[in-house]
Amino acid sequence: MSTESGSPIRCAVIGAGAWGTAIADRLARNGHAVTLWAREADVVESVNTRHENARFLAGATLHSRLRASSDMADALRGASLVVYAAPSHVLRPVVASGATYVENHAVLSVATKGIERETLALMTDVVASEAPGRAVVAISGPSFAVEVAAQQPTAVVAACDDVSAATFVQSAMSAPEFRVYTSDDVIGVELGGALKNVMALATGILDGLGLGYNPRAALMTRGLAEMTRLGVAIGARAETFAGLAGLGDLVLTCTGALSRNRAVGVAIGEGQTLDQALAGKESVAEGVLNTQSAKALADRAGVELPIIDATYRILFEGQAPRAAVAELMARELRAERD
Numbered sequence: 001m002s003t004e005s006g007s008p009i010r011c012a013v014i015g016a017g018a019w020g021t022a023i024a025d026r027l028a029r030n031g032h033a034v035t036l037w038a039r040e041a042d043v044v045e046s047v048n049t050r051h052e053n054a055r056f057l058a059g060a061t062l063h064s065r066l067r068a069s070s071d072m073a074d075a076l077r078g079a080s081l082v083v084y085a086a087p088s089h090v091l092r093p094v095v096a097s098g099a100t101y102v103e104n105h106a107v108l109s110v111a112t113k114g115i116e117r118e119t120l121a122l123m124t125d126v127v128a129s130e131a132p133g134r135a136v137v138a139i140s141g142p143s144f145a146v147e148v149a150a151q152q153p154t155a156v157v158a159a160c161d162d163v164s165a166a167t168f169v170q171s172a173m174s175a176p177e178f179r180v181y182t183s184d185d186v187i188g189v190e191l192g193g194a195l196k197n198v199m200a201l202a203t204g205i206l207d208g209l210g211l212g213y214n215p216r217a218a219l220m221t222r223g224l225a226e227m228t229r230l231g232v233a234i235g236a237r238a239e240t241f242a243g244l245a246g247l248g249d250l251v252l253t254c255t256g257a258l259s260r261n262r263a264v265g266v267a268i269g270e271g272q273t274l275d276q277a278l279a280g281k282e283s284v285a286e287g288v289l290n291t292q293s294a295k296a297l298a299d300r301a302g303v304e305l306p307i308i309d310a311t312y313r314i315l316f317e318g319q320a321p322r323a324a325v326a327e328l329m330a331r332e333l334r335a336e337r338d
C-alpha cells in the first residue's frame, strides 16, 4: 500500500468547500492525478476553466492539473485514495451516494471535523459504515484552508488504527510546506478536531463581550481539560489532546482571525442571536451543531463539561452570554486536576 512521495496515484476529493479544495490542490501539487467532486456546477466550471474555486476559496490559484467534476462515478473510479471533506451534517448521504463507485483497494480518508448529531458517530465511523471494507484515515490539525492553499507551512496528523493506511496518506500529502504526522489514536484525533470548534465559538463569545485576554486563556486551558476528559471517557489517549489535533487546533481556532467558528462566537458576544450570526453564510461553522452533539456525547458518557454546557445554553436556550460567564466563574471551587 505504501506510496513513495513522487509516485503518482489517482485521488478523489469528495466535497469542494474551502478545505476539500485546498486538499485537492495539495495532492495535485505532489503530482497526483486528482479529481475534485463538487455539487455546485459553478464550482466545477470555476476550477476547470479559471483554476479557482471562486465560491468557497476565492483568490487562491489552484494547480492547473487539478480537475473538478460533478459526477461522483467519474471522480471515484480508479482512485486509490479518496478524501471526504463534506460538512458533518451531510457526510453520510454524500458518502452513500458514491459508495458503489469506490474501488475495493482504495484507502479512504476524512477531513471533516465533527460528531454526527443523530448517531453521535465520529466521521471515520460514518465513512466506514457507508463504504465498508476499507481502512479510513482521519485527517485533522491546525490548518486554515486559505493558508494551505497559499502553501504556508502547516502540520497536520493522519490517524488510523491501520498504520500502513495512515502512512499511505502521509506519503501522498506531505510536501516541504506540508508536514503530516501519523497517529493510531483515531478517537482522540477526531474528537480534538470536533470539540475545538465549540471552544472557538466560546472564546469568540468572550471576545465579543470585550472581556480581554485573561478569560480567553482560562477558557482555552479549561476547555482542553474538558476535551481530554471526554476523550479519555470514550477511549482516546490523554496525550493526543496535547498534540496537533488537540492543543494545536485549539490554539489556531480560538485565536486565529480566519476561524469561522470564532467569528460566529464574536457576533453572538456582540449581541446577535445565533440565527443572525449565521444569516447569509454559505460556509459551515461546525461548532454550532457540534455543541449539541458534544453535549449529548458527554451526557451519554456521564462526563461533566461546564464550558460546552454554557455554550449550549447561550446558543440554544437563550441564556445571556454574561450570565453564562458569571455562572461558570461561580461554580464550586475545586483543585485544578479534578
Ligand SMILES: NC(=O)C1=CN([C@@H]2O[C@H](COP(=O)(O)OP(=O)(O)OC[C@H]3O[C@@H](n4cnc5c(N)ncnc54)[C@H](O)[C@@H]3O)[C@@H](O)[C@H]2O)C=CC1
Pocket: 015, 016, 017, 018, 019, 020, 021, 039, 040, 056, 085, 086, 087, 088, 090, 094, 111, 112, 113, 114, 143, 144, 145, 146, 282, 283, 284, 286
Ligand atoms: N475551511 C477550513 O479551513 C477547514 C475546514 N475543515 C472542515 O472541513 C469540513 C468542510 O468545511 P469547508 O471545506 O470549510 O466548507 P465550506 O464552508 O467552505 O463550504 C461548504 C461546503 O458544504 C457543502 N454543502 C452544503 N450543503 C450541502 C449539502 N446539502 N450536501 C452536500 N454538500 C453540501 C458545499 O458544497 C461546500 O462544499 C468541515 O467539517 C470543516 O470543519 C477542516 C479544516 C480546515
Ligand SMILES: O=C(CO)COP(=O)(O)O
Pocket: 113, 141, 142, 143, 144, 145, 197, 200, 249, 252, 253, 258, 259, 260, 261, 262, 284, 285, 286
Ligand atoms: O478547522 C479549522 C482549522 O484547523 C477551521 O476552523 P473554522 O471552521 O473555525 O474556520
